[in-house]
Amino acid sequence: MAVNLSKGQKVDLTKSNPGLTKVRVGLGWDTNKYDGGSAFDLDASAFCLNASGKVSSDSQFIFYNNKSNANGSIQLSGDNQTGEGAGDDESIVIDLGQVPADIEKIAFCITIHDAAARNQNFGQVANSFARVLNNGTDEELIRYDLGEDFSVETAVVVAELYRHNGEWKFSAVGSGYRDGLAGLCRDFGVQV
Template identity: 45%
Template sequence: MAISLQKGQKIDLTKGRAGLTNITVGLGWDPVKKGGLFGGLLGGGADVDCDASVLMLDENDKLSDPKDLIYFGNKTSKDRSVKHSGDNLTGAGEGDDEQITVDLRNVPANVHKLLFVVNIYQAKQRKQHFGMIQNAFIRVVNSSSGEELIKFNLTDDYSGLTSLFPGELYRHNGEWKFSAVGQGTSDLSIGDIANRYR
């Protein structure tokens, strides 16, 4: 049974799970229905295109190589340990909207943190923000068994914000841990976010 996390909580992911080597990180969201609480804000009903990404950071929280940014334009890390499933343009449908798979055994030793990000594509041009999104979550699944291990529902009000840091995986004493971050920012692109870590 999955452990449901609250914002700020951290949990051991691999400790006591010797066989856990491949995980799938699922990210999901739904557009707020027109006519609902934010119905007047949807700007002509254009789809809100959210993009999931992951930054592979070193021990100093730096993105040491531009290829360590995994997103719809660079779907596989150079070592092939992190792979992006591809771009979902609308957020429609049940379950995960985008997925990132991680082979924990093959994440390079210099990578200490995998920081997951969701941002709204062309948010400024389309006048869109995360107040137009509901039911956002991040979850971690054992890729081999399909068992959901962790889920974090993002319930804060992110109105006016255009990027989210839902969670991160990080190394600690030879094990991998997961932290429910749940922080929003006004960064407008994945490039803006990546520049914070250069």
Template identity: 40%
Template sequence: MNVLKGQKIDVTKNKSITDIDVFLGWSSANKEISLDSAAFLLSEQDRCEKEENFIFYGNPFSPGAAVSHSTIKQADNEKITISLPKLQPDIKKIAFTLTIYEGEKLGHQFGQVMNMYLRIVDRSLNQELLRYEFGADLSRETAIVVAELYLYKGEWRFNAIGSGFFGGLAALCKNYGLDVEEEPPHSNEDSLLSRRKKIVQAAFEKKKLHGVIARVGLVLDISGSMRSLYQNGAVQEVVDRILAVASKFDDNQTLDVWIYDNEFSRLLSVKENEIENYVQKHILNNDTIHKFGRNNEPLVMEDVIRKYTKEEPSEHPAFIVFINDGGVVKPTKKVIIDASVLPIFWQFIGIGNSEFELLQKLDEMEGRFVDNANFFHLNDISDISDELLYDELLNEFPEWLQAAKAKGIISI
């Protein structure tokens, strides 16, 4: 359904809708213009009664995680996810907004932004409920109240607003009763890592991993078919995203890194202040390491085991994220089985369109002391949001921790 400005329509009435995704998209010929979406959770008085109810890139989760904000890399630009039953009882309205980062300072205006839209999807059915295109009448404004969801007689309705005004994010916050002196830092690498750590923390709480300490390792396939992913920055993004997990899991906030093809290299471990251009500096520009050959997983897996059990034994388990794009060689099965008595959990991620027959049958693999590995597949790892990635990454680790404790593999 295409919605026009000023139109109000029912969203949940006579429908079994509980969870929705609100997508916002736009385009601009000026690549320097940066837009940010946000959701203000409002009381009956149209006020955002506390800062925790202002959901944006710097605060991506509402209390109880009923609402979350994420940046995505698909046709849409940003997404706000809402679980309507989880909203606190005092929330009667949700306002969706767009602002131009430092618009007044940089001379950027919504008249320079095109093709703006908001669309709402029923998450359970993956069905688009409505689409609202807006902004054609804007010129020098730097902020927009795009639309509202509001509660009316126990049902949620949509109000298409599309009103622009001046003053950016600070003016929006003031409009909803919040006092913000200046715009928060934008999504540079530091703040992006901080946002990702918040998302990881929320995933920890969801999986009941609060207080768990684990050493984190990342094993990266560098066989020939991975060449383009190294060159286009996709592998650097993987390192960035897994570092956020290490920053929350590891008491040293360090990510151990391996690469492998038919040989392997144990690379320099990475911390937050060393992450910039890590792949370019320590992999692509490193002539001493072998790259873009065929794949042989057991060699690198045996080195991972050697590091964590022989060279650096610890009371804390190891959580290994293993990226592979072509399936693993058959002897990998024996390594996984033999390692099932060790304090190491293997989280395999298959990317691309290859066959992953052995990894897809991990749950059926017999002969293990405990189930010590999990696998999931992504066509393009860059397309999955941080929220979904971390949820998938941590899906089976809590079960392994319980089983490993019960069998005496780990003691804490």
């Protein structure tokens, strides 16, 4: 049975699931009724962070134009441009044992593509969630529903997977950004 988290909560992932080697982080969302003339295109991304909380190179930023880190241990499923249907809209698979040792944290984010030009924000997005699944069995281990706490934000750090005493933990973050993907990139050390 999945553990349901609230914003700010943390949970052991590998300690409470012995033998877990591969996980899938599924991210999903819906859009509210909106009549702005432009379709919504939300994107999942992951920033692979070192001890200083920054990417060591731009290749450690996983998104629709860079779907994998250098050794392939972190891979984005693809780019769902509509968010239609139930379930995960985009997902990222992580081979926990193969994640390079210098990556201490993986930050999972959702951004709105061309949000400023389309006059869109997370106040128009509903039912956002992140969930962690055992990639081998599809068993949902952890779920975090973001709620409707956002208004003008165009990007959200949804959750983090991080190392602690040789184990992996999951943290429900839910932190919004007003300046979208560019703001996330700047804060995490990606050159834009």
